[in-house]
Amino acid sequence: MAVNDNDMELLHEYVDGELPVAECEGLWRRLAIERDLMGELDRLRTDHAARTMVWNSLEPDESTVARLEAKIMRATRREDLMSWGSNILRIVASAAALILFGFTVGWMGRDRYTGVPIVAHPSQGGSAIATTDVGGSSAAIKYNVEFFDRNGKLLNIQQFNSKEEAEQFKHDFDAAQASPAGSDWNVVPTINKF
Amino acid sequence: MSMEENGRQPAAAESTNELFERAVRLHSRRLLAIARAIVGNRASPEDVVQQAFMNLYQHRDRYDWREAGGLMRRTVVNEALRILRQPRMSVLADDQGDPSPSQSPSRHMLEGEAVLQVRRAIDRLPENFRAALVLCEYEKLSYAQIAETLDASIPQVKTWIHRGRRQLAEMLRAYADQT
Numbered sequence: 001m002a003v004n005d006n007d008m009e010l011l012h013e014y015v016d017g018e019l020p021v022a023e024c025e026g027l028w029r030r031l032a033i034e035r036d037l038m039g040e041l042d043r044l045r046t047d048h049a050a051r052t053m054v055w056n057s058l059e060p061d062e063s064t065v066a067r068l069e070a071k072i073m074r075a076t077r078r079e080d081l082m083s084w085g086s087n088i089l090r091i092v093a094s095a096a097a098l099i100l101f102g103f104t105v106g107w108m109g110r111d112r113y114t115g116v117p118i119v120a121h122p123s124q125g126g127s128a129i130a131t132t133d134v135g136g137s138s139a140a141i142k143y144n145v146e147f148f149d150r151n152g153k154l155l156n157i158q159q160f161n162s163k164e165e166a167e168q169f170k171h172d173f174d175a176a177q178a179s180p181a182g183s184d185w186n187v188v189p190t191i192n193k194f
Numbered sequence: 195m196s197m198e199e200n201g202r203q204p205a206a207a208e209s210t211n212e213l214f215e216r217a218v219r220l221h222s223r224r225l226l227a228i229a230r231a232i233v234g235n236r237a238s239p240e241d242v243v244q245q246a247f248m249n250l251y252q253h254r255d256r257y258d259w260r261e262a263g264g265l266m267r268r269t270v271v272n273e274a275l276r277i278l279r280q281p282r283m284s285v286l287a288d289d290q291g292d293p294s295p296s297q298s299p300s301r302h303m304l305e306g307e308a309v310l311q312v313r314r315a316i317d318r319l320p321e322n323f324r325a326a327l328v329l330c331e332y333e334k335l336s337y338a339q340i341a342e343t344l345d346a347s348i349p350q351v352k353t354w355i356h357r358g359r360r361q362l363a364e365m366l367r368a369y370a371d372q373t
Contacts, residue, residue: 008356009352009356012352012355012356012359013352016330016337016355018336018337043363044359047359047362047363047366048331050308050312050366051312051316051327051331051362052331052332053308053309053312054309054312054313054316055227055231055328055331055332057309057313058227058230058231058313058332059223059224059226059227060223060226060227060230060239064226064240065222065223065226067240068222068226068240068243068244069218069219069222071240071244072218072222072244072247072248073215073218075244075248075251076211076214076215076248076251079248079251079252080211
């Protein structure tokens with residue numbers, strides 16, 4: 001009796017140990033009486049044995065295994081080193097970016113004066129007297145010479161690094177206002193700490 | 195020896211790297227054989243296994259390395275199949291495997307020839323047939339485990355195994371008829 005595809009599938013599963021126990025018992029009974037079925041099972045087992053020889057021949061020798069393991073360990077060390085290096089690089093780049101940002105903000109704000117805005121002298125109608133921080137220093141205390149009109153309105157501010165400089169400037173200004181050229185200025189200079 | 199751990203419990207303080215290295219030493223021999231069975235002489239099985247291990251190493255913190263056999267096997271099989279699906283590579287040199295010292299030279303030659311013929315026939319099978327067969331007959335996995343490794347269904351795995359065996363039988367019968 002020829003062996004059909006269903007029977008072949010049974011035999012394959014039986015050889016692979018995948019046939020349920022109940023079906024195995026039925027198969028054993030058939031194998032006892034069906035010679036063709038038994039013949040196919042023998043062929044399957046013979047082919048299986050030949051392939052097992054092939055699978056076993058594919059196993060590597062000790063030196064191949066050792067060589068592969070050494071390569072893998074070297075590659076993992078290299079991977080660890082590269083990962084550590086890129087982390088360091090990332091930290092350094094972030095720090096450099098922060099420093100550059102801080103420097104840029106500081107540089108852009110270096111001349112910015114946080115006091116009263118500069119305005120023109122109303123009687124002059126022209127540009128304001130020089131108003132920059134002449135020293136550009138980071139001295140904790142500065143001295144302002146503040147100019148008010150007769151109504152108490154703040155017109156302008158001149159900043160100095162020392163009280164002596166501020167007093168000298170006020171003295172010079174007073175002398176200039178007292179001269180004929182400054183007779184119509186009507187400005188009151190006052191020295192204050194900043 | 196199967197892919198199961200040998201029962202030794204790892205020390206509590208072993209790091210991930212130490213566990214990974216231990217898994218490599220435990221499984222690399224069998225995984226090399228599996229890779230060789232799947233890629234044949236189309237690629238280097240050592241490169242397949244090394245690449246698969248490095249892929250796992252780069253994400254090593256995700257996995258439990260105390261029982262990594264199934265994970266490593268799945269990764270090696272996927273890497274082998276991925277390489278086979280790339281544009282065709284040049285064929286590497288064929289080898290007949292290591293001789294058994296207890297055999298006579300003529301017996302070795304006969305068996306070597308038979309093994310070579312079967313290997314060549316296996317090498318001509320479609321890659322999925324080859325992968326399913328080696329996992330079934332060499333790794334002794336169940337159909338369900340093979341299906342999980344190959345990301346296929348159990349009926350698909352059964353088809354691959356049964357048709358692979360039938361094609362091999364036909365190829366070897368044709369060879370036997372010629373000799």
